[in-house]
Amino acid sequence: MITESNADQPLGARMLLRRVAVAMAVAMVASIPLSFVWKSPMTLVFRAAILALMGVLMFSLLERWPRRLPRPVGRWALQVGGVALVMPLATLAIYLASTGSGTPPFWTVHERLSGFMLLTMAGLLAGSWTALVALIRQKDALARHQALAFDLERSELARQALDARMKLMQAQVAPHFLFNTLANVQALVDIGSPQAPAVLRSLTAYLRAAIPQLDEGCNTLGQEVRLVEAYLKLMHMRMPDRLRYSLQVDESLVNVRCPATTVLTLVENAVRHGIDPSEEGGAIDISIERRGTRCLARVNDTGVGFVHAGPPGTGLAGLRERLALTFGGDAQLRLAAREPHGVCAEVEFPALESEPCTTPPH
Known part of the structure; x- marks a missing residue:
């Protein structure tokens, strides 16, 4: 049933013209059988066209007036009843107008009375059924429109929920990274290293550039590489004899988007859980390469490995969730042990450059 709110919807000129065209077509079809006896x-044809126009006028008028109806009365019934009522009245008006002065009333002429009855019955049948079909189609169109609106609203709510989760995860990334880095500086201060002031100055400059990018929720791989280079320089100043690193990046990937600190989290995890606990130190080799339409970021370290370092920390767990929020199930984080010791960490995700990724696709 058509809801009451339809009375408040404006009837556009295109809709009105479409109704007139349909009514005219129905009137022409309905007049074909009558033409054999007319x-x-x-x-x-002229009289059928007038009836069609009157039916459209009544149907459209009752669609918006009266604006409020008693609860038991449906607007659809009012519209169908109005079209059915206007058919005999309009036919009567046509026959009265076509009866000239001095001419006998049409109901006294058998041929004209038969024409009146035939035209009235054809108008009642065609007009009422056309009104019902129009209402059914209108109901279906309204249902599709409401379903689409509900889907859009549900999609927007889901996007907002995922955006909120992403921001929450990102809020956890910044302090985690900051505390880990400050702990490294604190270690230098505790042992009285002469490098501590230089490292602290480098850390201050680094955080000044890094923190705004952490707040953005999304980096490009080019930004990630710059952060990783700055971080490794700091760590190399702290343990120059125990840390070696190399970095290889496919230049065609510098504008590919990824969640903030994606590569940095892997490198930080390799330093903290792999190189730092090792007395001999080790090497970190970073490579970012394209594989078809995907990007593969790999961080290999020769640190103590899983046995001595224990299970992965919250940094990798947070990275895994941020990847899921950004790319859905189209991103993977893989960890594997290396021989004789060390860990290989890989992140694989779509190589997309077009859109910002503060929220996942939907």
């Missing part, structure tokens, strides 16, 4: 087919 004395003047052109007069029949």
Whole structure:
């Protein structure tokens, strides 16, 4: 049933023209059987067209007026009833207008009375059924429109929920990274290293550039590489004899988007859980390469490995969730042990450059 709110919806000119065209087509079809018994087919077509216009006028008028109806009365019934009522009245008006002065009333002439009855019955049947079909189609269109609106609203709510989760995860990344880095500086201070002031100055400059990018929620791989280089320089100043690193990046990937600190988290995890606990130190080899339409970021370290370092920390768990929020199930984080010791960490995700990724696709 058509809801009451339809009365408040404006009837556009395009919709009105479409209704007139449909009504005219129905009137022409309905007049075909009558044309075989009608004395003047052109007069029949003209009168059928007038009835069609009156039906459209009544249907459209009752769609918006009265604005409020008693609860038991449905607007659809009012519209169908109005179209059914206007057919005999309009036919009567046509026959009265076509009866000239001095001419006997049409109901006294058998031929004209038969024409009146035939035209009235055809108008009642065609007009009522056309109104019902129009209402059914209108109901279906309204249902599709509401379903689409609900889907869009549900999609927007889901996007907002995922955006909130992403921001929450990102809020956890910044302090985690900051505390880990400050702990490294604190270690230098505790042992009285002469490098501590230089490292602290480098850390201050680094955080000044890094923190705004952490707040953005999304980096490009080019930004990630710059952060990784700055971080490794700091760590190399702290343990120059125990840390070696190399970095290889496919230049075609510098504008590919990824969640903030994606590569940095892997490198930081390799330093903290792999190189730092090792007395001999080790090497970190970073490579970022393209594989078809995907990007593969790999961080290999020769640190103590899983046995001595224990299970992965919260940094990798947070990275795994941020990848899921950004790329859905189209991103992977893989960890594997290396021989004789060390860990290989890989992140694989779509190589997309077009959109910002503060929220996942939907």
